Amino acid sequence: MNTVAIVVFIVLVALVLVMGFAAGRWKSADLDNIEEWGLGGRRFGTVITWFLLGGDIYTAYTFIAIPALMFGKGALGFFAVPYTVVCYPILFIVFPKLWKVAQKHGYITGPEFVRGRYGNRWLALAVGVTGIVATMPYIALQLVGMQTVIGALGLPGYMPLTVAVVVLACFTWTSGLRAPAMISIVKDLLIYLTVIVAVIVVPIELGGFGQIFDKIPAAMLTLPTPPAGSTGSYTGYATLALGSAMALFLYPHTTTAILSSSGSRIIKRNAALLPAYTIVLGLLALLGFMAYAMDLQKMPEFAAGFAKYHTSFAVPALFLHAFPSWFAGVAFGAIAVGALVPAAIMAIAAANIFTRDIWGPFVKGQNAGTGTKAETLVAKVFAMIMIAGAIFFIVVIPNTYAVQLQLLGGMWLIQIFPSVALSVFTRFFNGWALLVGWAVGIVTATWMVAENHFAGSLWTFHLFGYEVPSYIAFATLILNLIVAAILSLILNAVANDRALDETQAADYA
Amino acid sequence: MKTLLLILIFVINLWVPFYNHTTPTLFGFPFFYWYQMVAVPISALLLYIALRLDTSEDEQ
Numbered sequence: 001m002n003t004v005a006i007v008v009f010i011v012l013v014a015l016v017l018v019m020g021f022a023a024g025r026w027k028s029a030d031l032d033n034i035e036e037w038g039l040g041g042r043r044f045g046t047v048i049t050w051f052l053l054g055g056d057i058y059t060a061y062t063f064i065a066i067p068a069l070m071f072g073k074g075a076l077g078f079f080a081v082p083y084t085v086v087c088y089p090i091l092f093i094v095f096p097k098l099w100k101v102a103q104k105h106g107y108i109t110g111p112e113f114v115r116g117r118y119g120n121r122w123l124a125l126a127v128g129v130t131g132i133v134a135t136m137p138y139i140a141l142q143l144v145g146m147q148t149v150i151g152a153l154g155l156p157g158y159m160p161l162t163v164a165v166v167v168l169a170c171f172t173w174t175s176g177l178r179a180p181a182m183i184s185i186v187k188d189l190l191i192y193l194t195v196i197v198a199v200i201v202v203p204i205e206l207g208g209f210g211q212i213f214d215k216i217p218a219a220m221l222t223l224p225t226p227p228a229g230s231t232g233s234y235t236g237y238a239t240l241a242l243g244s245a246m247a248l249f250l251y252p253h254t255t256t257a258i259l260s261s262s263g264s265r266i267i268k269r270n271a272a273l274l275p276a277y278t279i280v281l282g283l284l285a286l287l288g289f290m291a292y293a294m295d296l297q298k299m300p301e302f303a304a305g306f307a308k309y310h311t312s313f314a315v316p317a318l319f320l321h322a323f324p325s326w327f328a329g330v331a332f333g334a335i336a337v338g339a340l341v342p343a344a345i346m347a348i349a350a351a352n353i354f355t356r357d358i359w360g361p362f363v364k365g366q367n368a369g370t371g372t373k374a375e376t377l378v379a380k381v382f383a384m385i386m387i388a389g390a391i392f393f394i395v396v397i398p399n400t401y402a403v404q405l406q407l408l409g410g411m412w413l414i415q416i417f418p419s420v421a422l423s424v425f426t427r428f429f430n431g432w433a434l435l436v437g438w439a440v441g442i443v444t445a446t447w448m449v450a451e452n453h454f455a456g457s458l459w460t461f462h463l464f465g466y467e468v469p470s471y472i473a474f475a476t477l478i479l480n481l482i483v484a485a486i487l488s489l490i491l492n493a494v495a496n497d498r499a500l501d502e503t504q505a506a507d508y509a
Numbered sequence: 510m511k512t513l514l515l516i517l518i519f520v521i522n523l524w525v526p527f528y529n530h531t532t533p534t535l536f537g538f539p540f541f542y543w544y545q546m547v548a549v550p551i552s553a554l555l556l557y558i559a560l561r562l563d564t565s566e567d568e569q
Contacts, residue, residue, distance in 0.1 A: 210534070275553035
């Protein structure tokens with residue numbers, strides 16, 4: 001038990017939870033309208049959008065998992081840096097257009113745009129369900145990250161986590177997207193503080209960065225050079241970064257944060273401003289090497305933690321070892337708040353999709369009554385189901401399944417790239433062709449991951465006599481695109497569905 | 510021009526042979542790490558230039 005750290009931790013988390021309730025009064029409006037509850041009324045400016053998207057992308061799971069990957073596997077874990085750079089040109093090119101068409105037609109989700117674009121509610125359903133399914137393990141992993149720091153503090157059981165999450169559910173109900181938007185400001189200040197202190201304090205203790213890198217074995221320091229006849233780890237690393245970047249803004253929670261901004265220009269500005277977080281992420285990744293250099297795994301006081309949480313315990317152990325206990329409390333508080341922000345946005349985003357793309361078109365029928373109080377109630381109830389599901393997930397199901405499902409979720413999610421991202425540029429595709437391409441991508445990706453025993457995300461392809469390892473998500477997306485393009489040519493010739501498009505070219509410009 | 514800048518971001522960040530070595534080091538950081546860290550603000554700058562080019566297009 002570490003009383004000082006626990007007290008600091010509890011005070012910080014409690015403070016943030018109170019802020020969540022206060023957020024309902026901020027930029028006050030009718031929170032019984034789903035555009036207000038679930039999208040903050042599309043009125044967030046450059047700064048709030050920056051915090052909100054930052055809260056979405058750089059989460060508790062990231063802070064634990066990326067250093068853990070560096071700690072366990074070395075250089076490969078650093079793919080997180082190019083990943084969170086190349087995602088921004090994609091944000092810059094694609095999403096201002098999506099914002100414009102969504103604002104014009106009142107869409108609050110990605111699948112809603114797809115339904116408007118293709119007049120095909122089944123394609124929109126596939127896109128929506130993919131988003132919700134990919135989000136579920138992601139919320140669970142945020143709570144796993146939080147549980148890891150609660151465990152590291154020496155608090156036993158799931159009670160503290162459950163209390164925090166019940167409060168999270170309550171303010172999500174009352175404040176909607178405004179709550180995570182406001183809390184994300186505190187979260188970021190805490191994270192910046194923690195990381196800056198860590199990258200100053202730890203290297204001083206160890207005698208500088210040079211000393212830290214000297215203690216890392218050469219094989220972990222760079223990627224292995226590819227053997228003759230193979231592109232080896234080079235294409236593995238690059239496709240991992242690129243494929244992850246292409247999927248990033250397709251997640252319901254990131255799309256929600258984008259659409260909640262007050263203008264398309266704000267999105268472009270954020271594409272240039274968000275890389276500031278990536279520098280912090282790079283430093284954070286290096287915490288994995290610092291933990292390695294300190295030989296934390298061999299210290300008896302951390303043996304139980306490493307046995308229980310494996311490499312995920314690297315960062316908590318580092319904080320406990322290197323910081324005075326009050327500051328360890330601050331750092332753990334930062335990680336816990338870093339879980340609450342994305343968890344709330346994810347629950348809200350999934351609820352928006354359920355309401356607009358499943359309940360509306362399939363349960364309620366044509367007169368779904370958008371903008372009514374009943375509609376918002378459906379969304380709120382579904383958000384509660386998502387949060388309860390996540391708690392159930394981590395208490396009942398072993399954590400390794402959440403990690404595996406998260407891995408699969410990324411592979412499934414990228415399959416909606418043609419339907420959402422490419423469709424802001426072109427109406428070449430046929431809606432049914434996109435649906436078939438999506439199905440082919442999902443099935444192939446799942447099969448390959450199963451062949452890898454749900455552990456590896458790379459697959460070696462044989463192209464023109466070369467061995468080309470690729471991130472499975474990236475490779476199966478190409479297959480998906482080829483299938484969708486060929487089928488579109490055929491279907492457009494016999495049964496063109498372009499007349500069903502309710503958007504006009506001017507809506508995107 | 511704008512497109513070219515954005516493509517450049519993908520090239521400098523994803524072309525692994527550019528940076529998969531340990532030397533030269535900088536402040537004790539092997540090349541692999543400091544190159545990718547330096548590529549972050551450079552990419553942000555390219556995005557900023559693309560944004561400014563965009564503004565002048567809007568004004569025309």
